[in-house]
Amino acid sequence: MDAFALFGLPFMQRALLAGIxxxxxxxxxxVFVTLRRxxxxxxxxxxxxxxxxxxxxxxxxxxxxSALGFAVLxxxxxxxxxxKTTISSxxxxxxxxxxxxxxxxxxxxxxxxxxxELLSFLFGSILSVAPQDLAIILAFSGAILVxxxxxxxxxxxxxxxxxxxxxxxxxxxxxxxLFYILLCxxxxxxxxxxxxxxxxxxxxxPPTIAKILAxxxxxxxxxxxxxxxxxxxxGLVLSYWxxxxxxxxxxxxxxxxxxLTAATRAxxxx
Amino acid sequence: xxxTPAVQANHLWLSYGSAEPVLExxxxxxxxxxxxxxxxxxxxxxxxxxxxxxxxxxPQQGTVEILGKPPREARSGVAYVPxxxxxxxxxxITVLEFLQLSHPTCPREKIADYLSHxxxxxxxxxxxxxxxxxxxxxxxxxxxxxxxxxxxxxxxxAAGIDIAGEQSFYDLILHLHREHGCTVIMVSHELDxxxxxxxxxxxxxRKLVCQGRPEQVLTSSTLQRLYGKEASVYRHHHGAL
Numbered sequence: 001m002d003a004f005a006l007f008g009l010p011f012m013q014r015a016l017l018a019g020i021x022x023x024x025x026x027x028x029x030x031v032f033v034t035l036r037r038x039x040x041x042x043x044x045x046x047x048x049x050x051x052x053x054x055x056x057x058x059x060x061x062x063x064x065x066s067a068l069g070f071a072v073l074x075x076x077x078x079x080x081x082x083x084k085t086t087i088s089s090x091x092x093x094x095x096x097x098x099x100x101x102x103x104x105x106x107x108x109x110x111x112x113x114x115x116x117e118l119l120s121f122l123f124g125s126i127l128s129v130a131p132q133d134l135a136i137i138l139a140f141s142g143a144i145l146v147x148x149x150x151x152x153x154x155x156x157x158x159x160x161x162x163x164x165x166x167x168x169x170x171x172x173x174x175x176x177x178l179f180y181i182l183l184c185x186x187x188x189x190x191x192x193x194x195x196x197x198x199x200x201x202x203x204x205x206p207p208t209i210a211k212i213l214a215x216x217x218x219x220x221x222x223x224x225x226x227x228x229x230x231x232x233x234x235g236l237v238l239s240y241w242x243x244x245x246x247x248x249x250x251x252x253x254x255x256x257x258x259x260l261t262a263a264t265r266a267x268x269x270x
Numbered sequence: 271x272x273x274t275p276a277v278q279a280n281h282l283w284l285s286y287g288s289a290e291p292v293l294e295x296x297x298x299x300x301x302x303x304x305x306x307x308x309x310x311x312x313x314x315x316x317x318x319x320x321x322x323x324x325x326x327x328x329p330q331q332g333t334v335e336i337l338g339k340p341p342r343e344a345r346s347g348v349a350y351v352p353x354x355x356x357x358x359x360x361x362x363i364t365v366l367e368f369l370q371l372s373h374p375t376c377p378r379e380k381i382a383d384y385l386s387h388x389x390x391x392x393x394x395x396x397x398x399x400x401x402x403x404x405x406x407x408x409x410x411x412x413x414x415x416x417x418x419x420x421x422x423x424x425x426x427x428a429a430g431i432d433i434a435g436e437q438s439f440y441d442l443i444l445h446l447h448r449e450h451g452c453t454v455i456m457v458s459h460e461l462d463x464x465x466x467x468x469x470x471x472x473x474x475x476r477k478l479v480c481q482g483r484p485e486q487v488l489t490s491s492t493l494q495r496l497y498g499k500e501a502s503v504y505r506h507h508h509g510a511l
Contacts, residue, residue: 164372167349167350215397217362
């Protein structure tokens with residue numbers, strides 16, 4: 001079999017295009033997620049999005065769009081509760097994340113029979129990126145990329161030194177909310193390919209590897225994106241050749257790269 | 271007509287939750303181009319007062335005017351060096367990149383020039399996380415001065431600097447104050463520094479106990495009112511505190 005025949009397959013072309021778009025935005029936002037120590041938030045959004053998927057499946061609307069809407073609501077709820085209550089952010093996310101997951105499981109149990117869509121949302125599938133999904137992923141990824149490129153300085157300042165950011169005219173509250181929403185949307189965009197269970201790993205692994213190697217912030221951003229793109233393309237090709245779930249293959253590729261990087265560079269405490 | 275004060279605080283009250291007020295009816299005025307020191311025991315509200323003046327915290331009662339404007343509107347003329355700048359030291363950002371975050375249009379040459387003045391020129395392309403406490407504090411000073419602020423707020427700026435570095439650090443603050451003509455408002459525990467550098471001293475213990483020139487304020491009786499009965503002033507034979 002021609003090793004490159006897979007690139008002529010329409011579903012693979014869609015998966016690759018979606019993957020390349022996600023390989024730009026997930027690691028880009030991931031740099032700020034790791035800097036702000038928000039890894040748990042990313043995981044929480046992905047899991048809570050299951051309720052949105054279930055609502056879409058039950059209501060007969062696109063589960064992808066309903067998951068996007070639900071995740072944005074989740075992010076806005078965390079943002080508001082963090083500011084209006086004394087409950088810690090971790091506890092809030094833990095409660096809302098498990099609540100969303102439990103609601104999703106109950107709603108899905110109301111549907112009878114085998115649920116192939118549910119499995120693809122849980123674990124990701126290269127077969128699952130329909131043309132309309134690809135359009136959504138490309139459109140949202142493009143918009144997110146434009147926003148992030150324009151506001152990366154403000155997002156970095158906010159993540160590093162909130163008080164100073166405010167003094168230099170950054171609208172800290174509005175920018176926080178925008179970041180939460182961008183993060184929610186980005187994570188749900190990745191759910192089709194990577195799955196609810198694994199999507200947040202692509203936020204974390206590329207910047208973690210780049211952080212070990214990068215000498216500057218600029219190289220950290222570029223290195224994260226390069227690593228994300230490599231894992232996605234390599235993972236997709238491997239998942240096709242080896243007939244493995246796409247999400248798990250992409251993430252394992254990333255984890256192996258991380259272990260190699262950590263082992264070859266001094267990233268252990270003395 | 272008299273000049274607008276750098277800082278005008280009127281009857282400030284602030285408490286965290288239902289606890290005792292941290293600031294109780296604090297009022298004072300600081301003229302422009304002076305060096306003011308806020309002193310007082312731990313937990314007396316020094317850092318809280320600084321945060322209220324900067325606009326980070328809103329008082330429950332009272333008003334603050336910075337150069338005649340509310341803190342939010344006066345932000346462009348204000349700079350701040352925190353007591354502790356905590357960040358992930360493994361985060362790869364160079365000193366140049368860090369300074370350009372706050373001053374994106376500032377030319378690289380100006381940044382390098384400032385670093386030379388602060389005797390840390392070699393750190394321009396170093397990772398921020400690799401700097402020593404003293405070097406980091408100088409970078410934070412540079413960040414605050416690059417915007418040519420009218421008022422510089424310092425919260426225990428020499429914390430984390432060794433004794434040898436302390437004197438040169440305060441000399442640097444004095445030099446910047448003279449060169450730029452900016453008002454300096456600093457929280458400090460070091461009474462000798464306050465005596466040597468400040469033009470006016472605010473003694474705070476939730477309430478404003480007194481305000482005046484160092485020689486007026488740094489007396490045994492004032493310090494006993496501020497810190498308790500054990501506090502007193504000793505002067506060396508050469509006059510230092």
